[in-house]
Amino acid sequence: MTLCQQKTSSPKTLPLRPNRRRKRCNRTGCLDEEPWIGTVGFESERDRVVCGLEDQIQQVSSEKRTFEVVRKELSKTQEKAEKAASKAKDKERHLVGLLGTIKARHEHDTESHKRRIGKIEEGLRRAYQNLDHIRGKSSRPRKPTSSNPVTTLKGHIQLLKKLSYAEDALPAANQRYKGRTKSFEGNTKRPRVSASS
Numbered sequence: 001m002t003l004c005q006q007k008t009s010s011p012k013t014l015p016l017r018p019n020r021r022r023k024r025c026n027r028t029g030c031l032d033e034e035p036w037i038g039t040v041g042f043e044s045e046r047d048r049v050v051c052g053l054e055d056q057i058q059q060v061s062s063e064k065r066t067f068e069v070v071r072k073e074l075s076k077t078q079e080k081a082e083k084a085a086s087k088a089k090d091k092e093r094h095l096v097g098l099l100g101t102i103k104a105r106h107e108h109d110t111e112s113h114k115r116r117i118g119k120i121e122e123g124l125r126r127a128y129q130n131l132d133h134i135r136g137k138s139s140r141p142r143k144p145t146s147s148n149p150v151t152t153l154k155g156h157i158q159l160l161k162k163l164s165y166a167e168d169a170l171p172a173a174n175q176r177y178k179g180r181t182k183s184f185e186g187n188t189k190r191p192r193v194s195a196s197s
Contacts, residue, residue, distance in 0.1 A: 127160075
């Protein structure tokens with residue numbers, strides 16, 4: 001209990017002395033020579049000063065506790081902010097690496113597609129040369145009618161489909177021809193082929 005609390009909570013009536021002065025303090029520089037006021041409450045100006053200082057000390061202690069609480073909250077907030085910043089940096093690093101991987105894969109796929117298209121064009125050029133050779137034309141490769149690679153590729157695909165269809169139809173035609181010649185094995189005459197066939 002502080003002096004201020006003692007004075008306000010349990011005041012006492014102090015006895016009077018004959019000379020009405022307090023006993024001089026032996027400490028150096030003590031100015032405790034106020035006249036003895038034998039009343040309830042504060043006995044001297046010194047008690048009032050001490051009580052005020054104690055109030056200030058209590059106020060400062062309370063402010064210090066409040067400051068400590070605020071400082072702890074700020075440190076927690078700072079730790080949370082640092083963790084969030086670290087997570088954001090890790091995510092950014094991951095996204096940058098992923099973007100680099102996607103770019104490298106895209107470039108690799110583009111080069112692969114270019115090589116594939118080159119091989120297809122080379123095969124088509126050879127197919128054109130073979131067709132020209134079969135038809136008795138020059139071995140010079142045929143120039144595409146369109147400069148658009150998409151339409152050119154579509155035409156090449158259609159030509160390949162026609163060639164594959166002709167190759168598939170050729171064995172069936174041979175079978176039909178062989179079946180016709182079998183029925184005339186005993187005849188020396190040539191089989192008559194009707195116009196409808």
